[in-house]
Amino acid sequence: MKWPSEIRDRNIEYVGLFVDRLRQKLAHTLDDNVVQRYSAHLAEQQDEGLDRLLHFFGTWPFEGKLALLRDGDDPASFHLIRLLSCTGRFETVESDGPYSTEIEGFVDIFRRRVADLRQQATAEVLS
Amino acid sequence: MNLTGYADPMVVKAGGHVDFMISGEQGEAQIDLVRLIHGDTGKAGPGFVEEVVSSALPSTCRVHPQRTRCGSFARVPGSRTWLGNLDCGTAYAFVQPTRPGRGAQAILGCIDHAGHSGFEFGIGPDGCLQFQWGQNGAIQTVRQEVPLIAHCWYFVAVCWDAKGGGIELHQFEAINPCNSRIGTVVGFDLNQSSVFSFKVDPGPSRHDLIIAASPDRDDWATHLFDGKIDRPGLATCALSFAELMLLSQGANPDHGQLLVHWDTTIGYTDQGIGDVIHDIGPNRLDAIGINRPVRGMAGWNWDGTADSFRLDPSQYGGIAFHSDALIDCQWQPSTSLDLPPSLRSGAYALRVRQDGQEDHIPFIVSPSEPGARTAVLLSSFTYLAYANECLPIGSEIMTGVPLVVTARETQARAERAHGLSTYDSHVDGAGVCFSSWRRPIRNMRPYFRMEHLGTAWAFPADLSLIWWLESEGMDYDVISDHDLDALGQAALAPYEAVITSTHPEYYSARMLDGMEAYIREGGKLMYLGGNGFYWVTEVRPSEPWCIEIRRLNTGIRAWEGKCGEGYLVTTGQKGGLWRDRGRPPQKMVGVGFTTEGMDKSQPFERLSDSFDPDVAWIFDGIADDALIGDFGLGLGGASGLEMDRYDLALGTPPHTRLLCASFGHSDAYPLVPEDIMIMAPGYGGTQNPLVRADITYFTTALGGAVFSAGSIAWSQALPVNGGDNTVATMTRNVLKAFTGAAKTATAQGQRDFA
Numbered sequence: 013m014k015w016p017s018e019i020r021d022r023n024i025e026y027v028g029l030f031v032d033r034l035r036q037k038l039a040h041t042l043d044d045n046v047v048q049r050y051s052a053h054l055a056e057q058q059d060e061g062l063d064r065l066l067h068f069f070g071t072w073p074f075e076g077k078l079a080l081l082r083d084g085d086d087p088a089s090f091h092l093i094r095l096l097s098c099t100g101r102f103e104t105v106e107s108d109g110p111y112s113t114e115i116e117g118f119v120d121i122f123r124r125r126v127a128d129l130r131q132q133a134t135a136e137v138l139s
Numbered sequence: 140m141n142l143t144g145y146a147d148p149m150v151v152k153a154g155g156h157v158d159f160m161i162s163g164e165q166g167e168a169q170i171d172l173v174r175l176i177h178g179d180t181g182k183a184g185p186g187f188v189e190e191v192v193s194s195a196l197p198s199t200c201r202v203h204p205q206r207t208r209c210g211s212f213a214r215v216p217g218s219r220t221w222l223g224n225l226d227c228g229t230a231y232a233f234v235q236p237t238r239p240g241r242g243a244q245a246i247l248g249c250i251d252h253a254g255h256s257g258f259e260f261g262i263g264p265d266g267c268l269q270f271q272w273g274q275n276g277a278i279q280t281v282r283q284e285v286p287l288i289a290h291c292w293y294f295v296a297v298c299w300d301a302k303g304g305g306i307e308l309h310q311f312e313a314i315n316p317c318n319s320r321i322g323t324v325v326g327f328d329l330n331q332s333s334v335f336s337f338k339v340d341p342g343p344s345r346h347d348l349i350i351a352a353s354p355d356r357d358d359w360a361t362h363l364f365d366g367k368i369d370r371p372g373l374a375t376c377a378l379s380f381a382e383l384m385l386l387s388q389g390a391n392p393d394h395g396q397l398l399v400h401w402d403t404t405i406g407y408t409d410q411g412i413g414d415v416i417h418d419i420g421p422n423r424l425d426a427i428g429i430n431r432p433v434r435g436m437a438g439w440n441w442d443g444t445a446d447s448f449r450l451d452p453s454q455y456g457g458i459a460f461h462s463d464a465l466i467d468c469q470w471q472p473s474t475s476l477d478l479p480p481s482l483r484s485g486a487y488a489l490r491v492r493q494d495g496q497e498d499h500i501p502f503i504v505s506p507s508e509p510g511a512r513t514a515v516l517l518s519s520f521t522y523l524a525y526a527n528e529c530l531p532i533g534s535e536i537m538t539g540v541p542l543v544v545t546a547r548e549t550q551a552r553a554e555r556a557h558g559l560s561t562y563d564s565h566v567d568g569a570g571v572c573f574s575s576w577r578r579p580i581r582n583m584r585p586y587f588r589m590e591h592l593g594t595a596w597a598f599p600a601d602l603s604l605i606w607w608l609e610s611e612g613m614d615y616d617v618i619s620d621h622d623l624d625a626l627g628q629a630a631l632a633p634y635e636a637v638i639t640s641t642h643p644e645y646y647s648a649r650m651l652d653g654m655e656a657y658i659r660e661g662g663k664l665m666y667l668g669g670n671g672f673y674w675v676t677e678v679r680p681s682e683p684w685c686i687e688i689r690r691l692n693t694g695i696r697a698w699e700g701k702c703g704e705g706y707l708v709t710t711g712q713k714g715g716l717w718r719d720r721g722r723p724p725q726k727m728v729g730v731g732f733t734t735e736g737m738d739k740s741q742p743f744e745r746l747s748d749s750f751d752p753d754v755a756w757i758f759d760g761i762a763d764d765a766l767i768g769d770f771g772l773g774l775g776g777a778s779g780l781e782m783d784r785y786d787l788a789l790g791t792p793p794h795t796r797l798l799c800a801s802f803g804h805s806d807a808y809p810l811v812p813e814d815i816m817i818m819a820p821g822y823g824g825t826q827n828p829l830v831r832a833d834i835t836y837f838t839t840a841l842g843g844a845v846f847s848a849g850s851i852a853w854s855q856a857l858p859v860n861g862g863d864n865t866v867a868t869m870t871r872n873v874l875k876a877f878t879g880a881a882k883t884a885t886a887q888g889q890r891d892f893a
Contacts, residue, residue, distance in 0.1 A: 013840035021787055022797035025746055030828035033802065067821045 032136055038068055039133035046126060051119045069125050074098040078124060080117040083110065090117040140164050140204055141547070142493050143557075144473065146502035148684065149576035150519050150621040153507040154480035159489050159500055160470035162205035162579075168493040170200050170474060175486040175501065177606035177858065178585030178599035181772040184858040185606055187586055189490070189499075192482075200474040202493065207556055207578065210363040211433075211464035212352035213416050213426035219347045221398060221422050222249060222257070226341060227304065228398065229378040230260040230270075231296035231386060232371030233313060233439035235457070236364070237567035239287040240266030244462075245362040246295070247371055248353030249344035252361070257344025259353045260297050261362060262287060268310050268331075270297040274342025281335040283308050288329060289567075290320035292369075292439040294387035298377035299341065306335040307377070311387045317443035317702070332380070348373075350401070350416070350426050351460035360429075363462035365567045369438040370456050372400035372420070389440055399424045403456040404438065407448045411435070411711040413679075416458065430466045431573045431685065433459040435708040437701065447706040447713070454703075461565040465558030466685055467577040480507040484617040486517065486598075486605060488585065499585055501598065503619045509633035511616040512878040515604060516637055518668075519619040520645035520676050522598050523686045526580040527551075528560040530697060534591040539738035539807055548590055551581050561688050562697040570698030572714075575685040592737050594773055594780075600855050601640040603772060604667065607857035607867060613874065620650060621683050627653035631662055636877035638665040641773075641851045642781065645676035645686065648712065655727055661841040663877040667870070669832065669851035670732040670781035672717055672724040677709040689714025693813045695735060718789070718813060726790030729835035730783035730849040736808030736824065740779020740852045741801045742769035743834055748796040754836060756876055757798065757846075760868045767799055767834075767865045773852030776801075777866050782808075782832035783849035792837045799834040801850070834869075846873045 041061050050062060058066065074095050079102065081091040089110040093102040111117040144161035151157055161168060176188035230247050238244070245261035255273030263269035266286035272279060287293060292313040299306045312329040316322050344354075351368055352360035374396045378386070386392060392400050397420040405417040412435065414428035428434075435448050438456035448455035474489075484506040488499035503517055529552050535542060557578045559571045581587070582596070589596045595603075608615050615638075622630040624647050631637050631653060643666075646654075651672065658664055676688050687709040690696040694716045707714050717723070724731035744766060749758055761767065768777020778801030785791050806823030808830050815822060824830040832850040839845075848854075856866040 016794050019787070019793040022746070022748060022785060022795075023787070026797070026800050026831065026833075027828045029746075030802065030831075034826065063820070064826065067826060071821065071826075 034068060035129060035133050036136065038065055039129055041065070042126060042130060047119065047123045050122050051115075054115060054118060078105070078121045080111070080114060080121070087112070090114055092117065092120065142168070142491055142496040142498045143579040143581070144489070144491065144498065144500045145468070145470075145576060145579050146489065146500050147577055148502070150503045150505070150619040150683070151478065152505050153478050153482040153484060156475060156477050157502055158472040158475045160205065160468065161200070161202045161473035161491055161500070162470065163202040163491070163493045163496070165203045166201070166493065167199045168202045168491050169198060170196055171490045172196055172476065173488050173490045173499070174483070175488055175499070175585045175602055175605070176609055178587070178602040179595040179772045179855065180586060181594070183770060184603065184772050185861070188606060189488070189585070192487070194476060196474065196476055202473050205468070205470040207465065207468045208359050209430070209465045209558060210352065210360055210462045211428065211430040211460050212360050212363060213350040213428045213432060215348040215350065215399070215424050215426045217347065218399070218424050219249065219344055221424065222344055222348065225258075226302055227300040227375070227377050229296055229298045229374040229376065230371075231294070231374075231383070233292060233294050233369035233456070235290060235292045235319065235367040235439070236262055236287050237289055237366040237569070239289055240264070241365070243269070243362045244364040245349065245351065245353040246364060246368060247348060247350060247373070248362060249346050249348045250353050251345050252353070253356055256342035257346060258341060259362065261364065268295055268308055270299070270306060270308060272339065272341045274340055277339045279337070279339040281306055281308060281333070283310060283331050283333055285310070285329065285331040288321070291329065292319050293329070294439070296378070296383050296386070298383070300377040301337055301340050304377055305337065308333045308335070309383055313387065313439045315440075315442055318437060318439060318441045351432065364460045365462050365565070367436055367438075367457040367459050369458070370401065370403050373398040394421070397421060401426055403458055404452045407452040407455065409449055409711045411708040412448070430464045433461070433572060433708070435704060435706055437703045441703055443702070446703050449706060449711060459569060461567065461569065463555060463559065463566050464573070465578055466573060466575045468557065468579075478504060486602060486617065501583055501585070503617065505618040505622050506616045509616055511614045512635045513613065513615040513874065514631065514634040514637045515608065515615050515617050516623065516639050516643070517601055517617060517619045518597065518640040518643045518645070519621050520624070520647070520686055521620070521640070521642050522580070522583050523574045523576060524561045524645045524674070524676065524688065525582060525597055526560050526574050526576070527557055527578075528562045528582060529555055530562050534737070537737040537807055538591055539805070542591060543593055544590055548581070557581070561686070564698050570690055570700060572689055572700075573685055573687050577684050592774070595855065597642050600642070600773065600851070603858050604638065604640065604854040607854070607862050607870070610862045611871060620645070623650045623653050624678060625680070625683070628656040628660075629653075631657040634662070635879060636663045636665060636874060638874070639668050639671060641668045641854050643668050643671040644673045645688065646672045646674070646717065647677050648710075651717065651722060651727070658727065658839055658843045658845060659841065661839070661843045663843055664728065664845045665870070665873060665877065666728045666845065666847040667854045669783055669849060670735065671783070672722075672727060673732055675707070675712060675714045675717055675720065677707050677712060679709050691715030691719070693719060695811055716813065723789040724783065725786050728845050728847045729791050729795045729837055730785055730833050730847045731789055732811055733782055733784040733814070734804070734808045734810055734824065734830045735781040736804060737774070737780065738805050738807040740771055740774040740776030741803045742766035742776050743778050743799040743801050743832070745799050746797055749798040751796065754796055754798065757836065757869060757872050759872050761865050765865055767869065768853070768856045770859045770864065771852050771856030771866070772858065773855035777853050777856040778832040778850045780851035782851070783847065784829060784831060785833040785835050791835070795835050795837040797833055797835055801832045804830050844877065846877075
């Protein structure tokens with residue numbers, strides 16, 4: 013018996029389908045005020061719906077994930093970056109920022125992720 | 140009086156002999172031999188189905204109330220001869236009581252409670268060390284004032300001299316940083332020594348000595364001890380304080396003064412240890428454990444440097460005794476049956492009826508000679524592991540619906556009259572590691588539904604597979620885990636295909652070896668279950684009625700063994716999960732345990748591999764977009780209860796096809812703990828893609844194949860709609876291919892290995 017020359021991890025197919033469905037489900041929970049609700053309660057426990065959304069964002073792969081680069085100590089500024097790997101390599105996103113506080117950066121990242129989620133969910137439906 | 144009973148043996152070959160032990164009202168009971176076809180009375184299925192089988196049984200038998208007496212202890216046969224008039228002596232032991240203050244408990248006892256002769260050294264009702272003796276109806280009791288603390292080790296002794304001396308009671312704490320519930324930093328003063336004078340002379344006992352109990356009036360035992368006892372003994376004189384101090388530090392007793400000294404560390408081998416507790420004194424008064432006192436327990440001197448008696452038996456002198464342990468009811472047979480060698484294999488029961496009550500006493504018959512192409516492997520180990528499960532019923536958090544109870548089940552749970560399952564804990568909190576068939580098993584009945592689930596489980600659930608095979612007119616034999624354990628591969632080799640039950644969770648090394656060899660050498664397995672091949676489970680070959688497990692610190696577990704107590708005394712092997720011993724189920728069957736939940740089951744959906752022309756035969760008659768099993772007796776779907784997943788990292792063969800998977804499980808289905816390294820949110824079914832069941836298929840080099848459904852609920856979907864459904868269609872396609880009725884499976888296998 014020959015060892016397979018190419019091994020395909022079938023789990024990837026399932027995970028893709030699972031994430032697609034979860035994305036659709038979460039996209040339906042988004043309303044026009046979601047960014048405002050997020051920013052208003054950023055320092056507190058978010059409601060359950062937002063909690064699930066944040067967890068979903070948290071599971072996104074490192075490659076391409078938005079993050080902040082802290083520059084300087086006091087006062088510091090925060091630049092929007094895009095991670096290139098799980099080791100923390102990144103590229104700067106010049107289109108926005110810098111932010112004077114982390115909170116501003118967090119809210120902007122959240123806004124962008126919500127937009128991405130909506131776009132991906134719409135694209136999936138259309139396809 | 141409930142009508143109930145048990146069969147011994149519970150698994151038997153056609154041609155063998157079975158005794159039926161029945162307890163009921165004094166009088167006649169009507170008895171019939173029945174073959175069990177279906178049990179679950181859920182509305183979507185065929186309901187309860189049995190077939191009366193003509194046999195040599197009489198139509199009635201005499202029954203009477205039979206008493207069950209629980210508790211583990213050790214008898215010392217012949218000891219009364221040596222006890223004589225023990226005017227002076229010393230009784231001593233290391234002890235770790237677990238329930239002091241819960242009634243009188245004997246460490247060593249031979250007192251005759253009717254005539255008050257003999258003595259009992261133990262713990263009084265208030266939890267204080269106590270010595271009691273008597274003669275001719277007069278009794279004297281002396282007691283310490285400082286109570287013993289639960290789960291802490293002590294050296295305890297009583298010295299007496301009726302000829303001019305008095306009585307001394309001593310307790311010295313023996314706590315080290317590892318061996319007890321509390322550590323050493325505070326330095327509690329738990330020691331006490333007290334002196335008393337005689338008012339009643341000690342008299343000889345008419346009973347043999349018992350360790351961890353005293354003799355009862357009916358030659359059983361009373362004042363059962365909960366906790367561990369290590370290296371107890373008796374000296375023929377009152378030892379001095381200095382001599383006791385030496386003993387308390389672990390010195391060997393002076394042989395010249397010994398009557399008996401049970402060295403509980405003797406007898407260990409790499410294959411475990413038995414029920415004999417060896418006396419190294421001059422009289423060789425070995426003690427015999429009753430109801431399996433638990434060996435392999437960390438002793439008073441366990442210092443955390445050894446994790447097994449195999450590494451350092453001298454640290455494993457602890458023997459755990461439990462007042463609610465039960466291995467053997469020792470009931471009298473009410474009737475017996477010599478099974479004809481031609482009897483068809485299957486799940487059978489003695490149906491007993493008396494005064495409007497009915498019970499089915501189940502047993503499994505394997506064929507005298509294999510005669511079918513297919514074997515159904517019933518999970519007799521699993522049935523024992525769950526036998527009389529009494530987990531707290533407040534599991535609505537898992538089921539999502541309010542509990543539905545029955546009066547009889549509630550009463551049974553409260554009484555715990557016939558012992559516990561390996562899911563339960565003894566009254567002192569220690570997990571139950573032994574379970575036996577020599578007792579009535581109330582949840583191994585064809586119509587039993589688990590109260591917190593409202594669905595059949597294990598034996599009654601497996602009958603759904605039996606019903607379907609019957610309805611399909613399939614030719615099959617029934618064999619059991621015990622056959623596989625006894626015979627290994629030879630139990631499976633005669634069959635072209637083997638079908639598992641819904642929940643083959645408990646497996647011995649011999650069973651795994653046998654199953655792997657069967658598949659490797661060309662056998663075809665249909666693993667139609669979930670959470671299979673999970674816990675290391677063993678029996679002594681000469682005592683197949685009793686399984687042993689040790690639940691360790693991973694896996695979904697109803698309890699967790701104490702530090703250093705993870706090795707089975709039955710075989711000397713490490714317990715816990717097979718996955719922790721390098722044998723995750725994925726290696727053998729492609730899938731392994733990933734989640735369990737009890738609220739609702741889901742259907743399977745086809746994935747891309749299912750459209751591969753090489754496996755199209757599995758899906759004959761099933762539409763491309765069909766939901767497979769959006770129905771079932773197991774919570775309404777074919778994917779549910781306990782489920783398995785494909786995982787290359789855990790050993791799924793790399794050419795395995797992932798044919799189908801389930802979606803949409805709730806957060807009542809969490810990922811199993813053995814997969815979670817760092818805790819975080821999102822391990823529930825709504826957010827985690829590993830929470831699912833997978834259907835897989837792979838072939839082996841010598842023409843074997845494995846089809847895995849990866850879900851307990853699969854076979855419980857077979858009987859829905861009279862057996863006309865997608866789950867049944869797939870199962871039929873695979874079984875026919877595996878047994879030569881269709882050649883497709885072999886052809887596909889040849890392509891895989893070309």
